[in-house]
């Protein structure tokens with residue numbers, strides 16, 4: 362189990378961004394982490410993956426543990442070795458590389474299983490097999506997201522952390538990505554899914570967390586969250602008028618409701 | 622015609638040396654964004670190591686291999702001790718630090734060299750081939766062949782090997798490279814090691830035509846017009862830039878005294894910079910460089 366306890370993260374020594382976050386990701390599950398822009402979701406993932414350093418961030422309190430062992434002092438490559446791989450927000454494919462070169466980079470720590478890894482990824486994402494020699498920068502947004510996820514799988518992680526995989530994709534592609542996440546999870550990979558698309562995330566997760574300005578404000582089984590009126594209003598868009606998104610809703614209002 | 626061919630061969634030969642230096646420069650720049658002005662020191666350190674290893678009785682190839690290894694180690698040490706703590710500092714500051722490193726290494730190497738002129742014992746000397754009436758110095762051919770081999774090996778390394786791919790990935794996007802499990806520090810050190818080894822090879826060839834002394838480092842400055850012509854971030858550009866500088870120098874040295882004596886003595890030394898200015902007028906980021914590359 363991947364567990365985060367009472368985590369506090371500070372950027373540039375002064376900006377307190379996570380204020381005592383606790384969250385756990387049991388093996389084999391899909392866990393959703395929801396929250397508006399700037400809530401601290403990406404920061405939480407960075408704290409797990411060892412990426413705070415290069416952002417001038419630091420864990421000032423709390424722990425990140427994998428099966429009881431502390432991770433928060435390890436460098437990013439060591440964490441990949443422990444079986445946790447993050448797929449960054451915005452896909453970040455190596456645009457000049459071919460599809461297959463991208464996948465080979467993903468296997469950096471797993472060179473011996475390169476062949477098996479490629480086979481698994483091409484099986485999950487047949488479109489990547491068709492495009493294996495294509496320059497990654499010329500792929501469509503959906504294909505690039507698949508490539509980023511496939512590349513993340515090349516290290517054969519036990520835990521896959523996905524940061525907003527549906528961002529900027531058309532509904533049809535969002536459904537496709539959703540099904541792929543389920544398929545990946547079905548192969549035994551635990552998934553921590555960070556999303557703003559709550560419909561998609563809560564549709565496949567067993568458990569969900571909602572973050573607000575550096576704190577977890579809701580922590581419940583996905584079914585409970587789906588039924589929650591606040592989540593419905595602000596994340597699932599079921600009660601608000603057409604086109605109204607959580608982004609338009611005044612922040613203090615949401616916070617008041619959740620805390621009350 | 623004979624003069625032209627001889628000038629071309631000499632130019633390509635010397636140009637190969639500049640290209641080796643420029644390659645090291647570009648490899649470091651691409652993977653770490655550091656503009657490395659310590660390349661001259663790495664070159665003379667490598668040449669000095671060849672001299673000492675040769676005197677210790679090693680045959681020439683072994684001495685060169687040993688010197689390349691030592692220079693690689695030196696590059697790696699410089700990166701780890703002087704540059705690594707500076708990650709994130711402005712490019713300009715880091716460039717100044719490399720100048721400091723250059724001076725420190727050269728002071729130490731000068732002590733080893735002393736004030737004597739030192740020769741590198743090598744298989745070619747000033748021997749020539751007679752190719753249809755044109756005398757071609759063997760050492761120039763050796764330089765050209767060596768460059769070709771180095772470029773081929775580097776190409777294969779960057780294209781097909783796991784580590785080479787990791788170096789390129791880090792050059793493109795450090796954070797993403799980290800999430801693939803690539804240790805960015807190791808790739809930094811490795812680029813410096815490669816640059817050191819290439820500089821030692823360049824130094825060896827410089828020492829085949831002339832003796833190595835305390836002024837030899839100046840030759841390495843010719844890599845600067847080479848990389849600026851080729852583009853700071855282009856490996857292919859470094860090779861072509863180096864060869865262009867060598868050939869221009871040789872052609873100007875051969876013909877200018879006859880056809881344009883009014884340009885004065887030693888105009889060939891300035892000529893690469895004239896071409897450099899012309900290139901910059903047309904393509905400010907070099908022939909093969911990327912437009913957004915920062916210049917210092």
Ligand SMILES: Nc1ncnc2c1ncn2[C@@H]1O[C@H](COP(=O)(O)OP(=O)(O)O)[C@@H](O)[C@H]1O
Pocket residue numbers: 372373376378396397398399400401402403404405416417
């Ligand atoms: N490198 C950084 N330095 C300073 N502040 C940062 C940095 N990265 C993110 N932040 C701030 O931390 C907060 C949380 O950001 P982030 O974790 O990216 O949120 P999310 O992923 O939920 O949108 C935001 O207010 C953001 O401005």
Ligand SMILES: [Mg+2]
Pocket residue numbers: 402403404450524
């Ligand atoms: Mg984010």
